[in-house]
Amino acid sequence: MTDRPKVCxxxxxxxxxxxxxxxxxxxxxxxxxxSPIGKAWMNGSTLRVRFMGGTPSEQAxxxxxxxxxxxxxxxxxxxNDAPDAEIRITFDPGDGAWSYVGTDCRGIPLNEATMxxxxxxxxxxxxxxxxxxxxxxxHQNPAGGIEWxxxxxxxxxxxxxxxxxxxxxxxxxxxxxxxxxVNGTVFDPDSIMLYFFPASWTLNGxxxxxxxxxxxxxxxxxxxxKMYPKTGGTTVDATVLEVDARRRTQASIGKAGEEDLFRFTxxxxxxxxxxxxxxxxxxxxxxxxxxxxxxxxxxDDSGVDTNARIAADLIAGEYFVQVxxxxxxGGTGTYSILVRKM
Ligand SMILES: [Zn+2]
Numbered sequence: 001m002t003d004r005p006k007v008c009x010x011x012x013x014x015x016x017x018x019x020x021x022x023x024x025x026x027x028x029x030x031x032x033x034x035s036p037i038g039k040a041w042m043n044g045s046t047l048r049v050r051f052m053g054g055t056p057s058e059q060a061x062x063x064x065x066x067x068x069x070x071x072x073x074x075x076x077x078x079x080n081d082a083p084d085a086e087i088r089i090t091f092d093p094g095d096g097a098w099s100y101v102g103t104d105c106r107g108i109p110l111n112e113a114t115m116x117x118x119x120x121x122x123x124x125x126x127x128x129x130x131x132x133x134x135x136x137x138x139h140q141n142p143a144g145g146i147e148w149x150x151x152x153x154x155x156x157x158x159x160x161x162x163x164x165x166x167x168x169x170x171x172x173x174x175x176x177x178x179x180x181x182v183n184g185t186v187f188d189p190d191s192i193m194l195y196f197f198p199a200s201w202t203l204n205g206x207x208x209x210x211x212x213x214x215x216x217x218x219x220x221x222x223x224x225x226k227m228y229p230k231t232g233g234t235t236v237d238a239t240v241l242e243v244d245a246r247r248r249t250q251a252s253i254g255k256a257g258e259e260d261l262f263r264f265t266x267x268x269x270x271x272x273x274x275x276x277x278x279x280x281x282x283x284x285x286x287x288x289x290x291x292x293x294x295x296x297x298x299x300d301d302s303g304v305d306t307n308a309r310i311a312a313d314l315i316a317g318e319y320f321v322q323v324x325x326x327x328x329x330g331g332t333g334t335y336s337i338l339v340r341k342m
């Protein structure tokens with residue numbers, strides 16, 4: 001046994017480490033967990049899960065703790081072991097516990113895991129499923145107020161069981177997400193997305209306890225407007241867009257983070273353009289064909305002004321368009337959307 005903390009890695013794709021680390025301050029919000037912007041699945045999605053190993057009892061723990069999130073979020077997990085499942089889990093005891101974050105899982109080759117459950121202490125599986133649905137580490141919350149004793153953290157994590165280089169420790173623990181890369185503002189000491197670490201790791205004596213279940217604020221955040229509100233319906237309720245409609249479809253977003261869902265049928269292969277117009281600053285994602293989790297393209301500002309525009313060569317099939325508003329400074333309101341075939 002060791003009393004060293006077991007630290008989880010939320011795997012960040014290289015393109016995110018390339019993002020500029022600008023710091024901006026938004027207005028104070030209510031306390032909540034944090035989610036890197038743009039990694040949430042479409043609200044109402046069913047995420048399929050494939051076990052790539054594990055004993056029946058290990059798999060049962062994973063299923064049970066995934067259910068903590070499904071109970072409050074507008075998401076379902078289907079443990080059907082599909083070869084192309086969005087979430088693919090190994091149980092390699094030599095590889096710690098980690099997961100890719102939210103929709104980043106889609107970028108991982110299908111023969112590779114998106115999550116490893118090398119240990120299952122307490123709420124570990126629940127924590128990793130938190131990553132899989134788009135949550136980041138609470139100890140990396142820019143509002144956390146933790147002053148790391150960097151040399152001690154680097155020294156401790158260089159030993160068993162992690163054996164991390166200084167660079168890995170900086171990436172996984174010390175680095176905070178820039179305030180404009182995350183949703184959420186105030187640090188939650190009860191979050192399941194916070195890992196246990198001792199007071200010796202910080203200069204201001206802050207220690208954390210192991211949190212083995214989602215906190216009240218974790219649940220509030222994941223069920224809230226920015227993540228997976230049950231009031232948001234599912235893809236079945238998506239507004240149907242007619243391709244080459246005579247009039248643009250009018251829509252409105254009342255709050256930052258709110259999401260609208262549309263669907264359209266591409267009757268034939270070809271190039272399609274989807275664009276929004278209006279004063280509302282929106283981010284648009286296109287999913288399909290015939291899939292609510294396969295991302296075709298995303299865009300936030302190549303349209304007119306703050307509008308979004310996607311031009312893509314599509315094969316015939318059913319497509320979903322997700323429109324979200326991300327700007328914290330207001331400016332929400334009406335917009336219109338149109339799909340054209342070139
Ligand atoms: Zn983690």
